[in-house]
Amino acid sequence: MLGGLVSYMQSWVTTLMMALGLLNKKGTILLLGLDNAGKTTLLHRLRTNSLLSFPPTERPNLERFTVHGITFVGWDLGGHEAVRHLWDEYVCDGSNAVVFVIDVADAQRLGEVRDELDALVNDGAIEGVPLAILLNKCDLEQALSSNDISQGIGYEELVMRHGEDLVGMFRISVLRGEGYDEAFRWIATFL
Numbered sequence: 001m002l003g004g005l006v007s008y009m010q011s012w013v014t015t016l017m018m019a020l021g022l023l024n025k026k027g028t029i030l031l032l033g034l035d036n037a038g039k040t041t042l043l044h045r046l047r048t049n050s051l052l053s054f055p056p057t058e059r060p061n062l063e064r065f066t067v068h069g070i071t072f073v074g075w076d077l078g079g080h081e082a083v084r085h086l087w088d089e090y091v092c093d094g095s096n097a098v099v100f101v102i103d104v105a106d107a108q109r110l111g112e113v114r115d116e117l118d119a120l121v122n123d124g125a126i127e128g129v130p131l132a133i134l135l136n137k138c139d140l141e142q143a144l145s146s147n148d149i150s151q152g153i154g155y156e157e158l159v160m161r162h163g164e165d166l167v168g169m170f171r172i173s174v175l176r177g178e179g180y181d182e183a184f185r186w187i188a189t190f191l
Contacts, residue, residue, distance in 0.1 A: 010189035025070040025191040028094060032087055033101035034109055034116065035079040038136040042101060042174045043076050051175065067184040070191065087120070097130040097187045102149065105140040110152035117153055121162045130190045131167045132183045139173040146171060
């Protein structure tokens, strides 16, 4: 409860200072998640505010974009099994936040998502680094509820291991352009 209030106050103060032109922040984020979760589409949407369909990411993809006056460098590392070994290398390379995108319409892969999140938190590579979990495709009819996702990925245990103030979960729709705004405001409070 207290963590939520502190996070809200940080976000409010940051937003106010940016609106007054008192902050010119920059940050580096990693977009992680399983293949077909929407990472590359999100990154493109953040950069151009348009939608395109992309093939699976085969090598790290770097994009610069601005959200609420904050310039981000975003690394999309791909999510298919053959490239996940790269995640740790980039996490340790001065990232300010990790954005983990989940396809909430794909209930079959929730266990795999849980395993990858557990590995990220347990190996210590993201210790002290904010982790924004984006529940993408929430606009689809078959999208799981936040409660089902929370249970499926072991959210409460994840928060206990990584830190209450360092984990945030946000429902988004890249297709509709909804929800990720709040996630990036939350990330901005850590810059």
